Amino acid sequence: MVRGEKIYRYEKVAADLARLIDQGTFRPGDRVPSLRGISRRMQVSISTALEAYRLLEDRQLIEARPQSGYYVRRLSNYGLKEPKPIRPEKSPTTVSVDELVQMVIRDSRNRNLVPLGAAVPNPDNLPVDKLNRLLAAVARRKGVQSISYEMANGCEALRVQIARRLLAAGCSAHPQELVITSGCQEAVALSLMAVCRPGDTVAIESPTYFNHLQTLEVLHLKALEIPSHPASGISFAALETALKKHRIGACLLIPNFSNPLGSLMPDEQKQALAELIVRHDLPLIEDDIYGDLGFAPERPPVVKAFDKKGLVILCSSFSKTLAPGYRIGWIHPGRFQAEIERLKTACTIATATAPQLAVAEFLNNGGYDHHLRKIRRIYMGQIWSMTQAVSKFFPPGTRVTRPAGGFVLWVELPEYVDSLKLYELALQAGITIAPGPIFSIRRGYRNYIRLNAAFWSEKIEKALALLGHLAENLK
Numbered sequence: 001m002v003r004g005e006k007i008y009r010y011e012k013v014a015a016d017l018a019r020l021i022d023q024g025t026f027r028p029g030d031r032v033p034s035l036r037g038i039s040r041r042m043q044v045s046i047s048t049a050l051e052a053y054r055l056l057e058d059r060q061l062i063e064a065r066p067q068s069g070y071y072v073r074r075l076s077n078y079g080l081k082e083p084k085p086i087r088p089e090k091s092p093t094t095v096s097v098d099e100l101v102q103m104v105i106r107d108s109r110n111r112n113l114v115p116l117g118a119a120v121p122n123p124d125n126l127p128v129d130k131l132n133r134l135l136a137a138v139a140r141r142k143g144v145q146s147i148s149y150e151m152a153n154g155c156e157a158l159r160v161q162i163a164r165r166l167l168a169a170g171c172s173a174h175p176q177e178l179v180i181t182s183g184c185q186e187a188v189a190l191s192l193m194a195v196c197r198p199g200d201t202v203a204i205e206s207p208t209y210f211n212h213l214q215t216l217e218v219l220h221l222k223a224l225e226i227p228s229h230p231a232s233g234i235s236f237a238a239l240e241t242a243l244k245k246h247r248i249g250a251c252l253l254i255p256n257f258s259n260p261l262g263s264l265m266p267d268e269q270k271q272a273l274a275e276l277i278v279r280h281d282l283p284l285i286e287d288d289i290y291g292d293l294g295f296a297p298e299r300p301p302v303v304k305a306f307d308k309k310g311l312v313i314l315c316s317s318f319s320k321t322l323a324p325g326y327r328i329g330w331i332h333p334g335r336f337q338a339e340i341e342r343l344k345t346a347c348t349i350a351t352a353t354a355p356q357l358a359v360a361e362f363l364n365n366g367g368y369d370h371h372l373r374k375i376r377r378i379y380m381g382q383i384w385s386m387t388q389a390v391s392k393f394f395p396p397g398t399r400v401t402r403p404a405g406g407f408v409l410w411v412e413l414p415e416y417v418d419s420l421k422l423y424e425l426a427l428q429a430g431i432t433i434a435p436g437p438i439f440s441i442r443r444g445y446r447n448y449i450r451l452n453a454a455f456w457s458e459k460i461e462k463a464l465a466l467l468g469h470l471a472e473n474l475k
Contacts, residue, residue: 205258313336
């Protein structure tokens, strides 16, 4: 939501009640205030209260009982604890995950398999028809421009739209300060090349996104894993200690709705992190690809919002919200802009023009905020549905995250479950998952898996039941 846009009153009412449920003021099975009661307490109309309760029903936090009222859904946490943080090795390590990652990526692209592995959005929830119409329209209207090279920093109309949207994340950026890339992964790779040299050490979260590990490996960079909490993200104390003990060239973090944890770094910690990197004169590469997919009414700020020295390189894309195949990403590079533009020119010259123009048009008048509100509700509901299925079908002792945004779940299985063996069994049964070892440079997280909740159907639920059965049989 762009800063200054009105937050609908029903969203605020829903958020306030959701917070009370999360804090335990209203527990599973408790009756929540009636529509008239919440209308009086919150000083809103009955229709606004009804819309708020419908939103909470969509998120599966409450349920209506005929002639009785609204109640907190039983097992709102489904009785599952969060996964335990693991303390990784304390020394930098050469990264070697490429072969395992390639195997998982290859299998996840098989459309005959149930897609529980790759963190990709469900195309059914994306504005496919509208984007295709816009793409055709801009190609006709722009003619030669649509098939010509753009400058290395990308289409100006798109940079203008991104700069406007950055206000919601707490940033003030001039369009000339942005660089368009071929997806967020190119943005991260260019950023690493700009600030590091082969052999340098990069501090990363543990667990972290496996494509980041793959990029580090390709660039011959070492990684130092820093433990992370499922709710609040990277351990600030552990990062401070690591910076004192090791020579680190950069940090690569996902503060908003990390992959695979779904964790959200508190705002005060983001500010402290921005101050910490200044003290160490250390670049921070911030991956904010899930930043627009939070479940709260307001978008969380980025660490870049607290950056006073240009040390934060902010990277993102529209792959998780609009069109993965368009490969439209971007960088707010701070003091490293000249070098990143040079590298962009050397590596790919420019990003494809026509998709940039189509996305710019969609951001300008395509209803992006309306679209985001819709998919946030969908993903929150599906996260809860998948959590319920994990609680119902997986072995006793299973733990699962409670992400604040995005659409992935990080699942800790009992210690007897080897997730690589489970991966092979699931594959034979027509299901893909993401095994825990690909999220760690030392192939840790042996009994962990990541699940994609972007898809939900009876078929998905049956696949989860089978997956739980396969895990139980590994005992």
